[in-house]
Amino acid sequence: MSGFLSQFGEALPFFAQGVVITLELTILGAALSVVISFIFGLMALSQSVGVRFVSRVFVEFFRGTSLLVQMFWLFFALPLAGIQLVPVATGVIALGLNYGAYGSEVVRGGINAIPRAQWEATIALNMGRVQRMRRVILPQAVVGMIPPFGNWLIQLLKGTALVSLIGLADLTFETQAFRDATGNTVVAFTGALIIYFILAQIFAVLMSLLERRSKASIGQPMERRALGGLGWRLGGSEAA
Amino acid sequence: MIWDWNFALNEALPQMLGAFLKVTLLATILGSVVAMVLGLILALLRRSRIQLISRPTGWFIEFVRSTPLLVQLLFLFLVLPRVGITLPAFTIGIIGLGVHYATYTSEVYRAGIDGVPKGQWEAATALSLPPRRKWQDVILPQAIRNVLPALGNYVISMFKETPYLLAITVLDMVAIAKNIGSLNFKYLETFTIAGLIFLAASYPAAVLMRKLEIRLGH
Amino acid sequence: MVTEPTTNGNTTGKGQSAPDKMVRFDKVVKRFGDLVVLRELDFEVAPAEHVTLIGPSGSGKTTILRLLMTLEKINDGYIWVDGEPLWHMDQGGKLVPANEKYLRRMRPKMGMVFQQFNLFPNMKVLRNVTEAPIYSLGMSKDEAVQRGREILELVGLSDKVDSYPSQLSGGQQQRVAIARALAMNPKILLLDEVTSALDPELVAEVLNVLRDIAHTTEITILCVTHEMQFAKDISHRVMMFDHGQIVEYGPPEKIFSDPEHDRTKSFLRAVLEAR
């Protein structure tokens, strides 16, 4: 055991470097995918058939083609068409598009879950379309979106491991580098899995804090339940 | 832009379709079987009244769910031989996919089981059915029927993650795309075809699951 | 059966406004698919008049209020509000279907209180009341807040301005909803069974507020209710509907104690028995 710990200590510099890149990709990828989620989620609710169609095609396309294929396409094929992206951008864009496509369904579902009566109340108060969305519908809908977005954040964190396959030095990449340097396979991969697990738990706790805050901000009573941690997101519907 | 139709249709497509059928689809099918069976076992263990069983099962599920499939595959591929287990890469891939997705399907089963109305449990008890009959004839058929679309959606997800197997030297369709693309820089053709094949297979399947969902009245 | 009831003889013709009327339905038709809910319905409501609509379930009472609030589209005929067509706009002397811009100009004339309150759960009480005046009427924030507080005081909720709707009782929520509608300063108040979602002991506080408003303001009221005593207290006129047609109408004393029609009699008997 002490052997494992001291070897784990040796691996720490590798892990530390990798974690930085992994977090960077997770955060940037999440930011991009949230933006994309809202754009295409709102488009899916447009009154115009054309706009809805565009959103549908986007969502089905990026859900239907594998994340790894999208990443490889951006990394290997796009330069041949004359567009060269820096590797981090490749990773972020692929993650953002893929998870954004799923996220737009979350946005759409969240908005659709707001009762019709709320829309009618905004009409009776003569609100405009933008105001209605911004002040009444979205603030309520966002609360319902946070748990599924929390699931997606964990999925996205896991998805970042793929960037090691296009040469980005994330946690997975550094894990392999450490193994190649020392031959210590068990420590390398056990350590990596544990670190990913801890990161996921941290994100889970943060998201459940956010959920509680946002619930409080719309006056929903706080539930007295354990924060985050093991099993808090069980039952979420996700599919990577 | 340079798009070589001749290469795309006559070289890339046939080779990639071959790998798609022999590796990608096969891995999806076998991985799904593992995930469905193991997932059910995990779900039942998780429900166990003995905490020494249900707790660790819960931890295992949570751990596997929150760590990347890619790293799990590498772990199995590189660590198993160290402990004296040598298996073909493809088999390891099936195990990796199956175990990873079993942790998802176990939650689906659990939701399905919890969704069986209380009256059904009480009726089974009132008829004093032995536990085995109760589960096999009453609870599980209803539970599984209700969660079929959710299970199907995980199969589709797994299907799109089979290319991760290329990291452990399995020559799936995407690995082939990468290889023949690298020969003379024809990645544009090969990866575009790869994406379209995934789309052509997963989109109809997803539509089917949505239909099923509606039919089952979700 | 009375087909063209008006309060002062029927002189206004089709497609014309009635300047001295606050609301005028002119051969209004409303269908849901094959179901004709309103069949060429005519009636008028004078400014500051309080009209209660009664009638069996499905007779079209809610539909009338929802047409006025523009929550349902009209199929045929005209509705005039305050001398202007509601669902049509004048284009070179011809009435054409209204666009959203025109509807937005007309809507502030009406305020509606819903059966289920429909407060915005994400806003505190005061914001619920000031939101629309600020962002839809363009009132200044200070003015809206000041007015909001006044109106909340009127409905007896001064101490709840900083609560969220979820922290209030049903009766309090409904009073906020009334304040929210009044804050828009509408000419017409539409009340659709505003107490029927409330526990019995909370009904009185809401009705008292409404009685106050009815007796102290110049607002026109169209009200659907099963609270017969309340209807008697506030209405100038009661209209009995069945199948989207007016069966009879008159002052509440007359309709409630001495109705002409059998359908009114049996309806009133049923309502009384249900109490």
Ligand SMILES: Nc1ncnc2c1ncn2[C@@H]1O[C@H](COP(=O)(O)OP(=O)(O)OP(=O)(O)O)[C@@H](O)[C@H]1O
């Ligand atoms: N959105 C709709 N789609 C289809 N039918 C509808 C719709 N809204 C109302 N209806 C039908 O129109 C008829 C009149 O409904 P309305 O709600 O106006 O009746 P009401 O007099 O308010 O009844 P209640 O006393 O039950 O509230 C009913 O038969 C109802 O089923």
Ligand SMILES: [Mg+2]
């Ligand atoms: Mg009604």
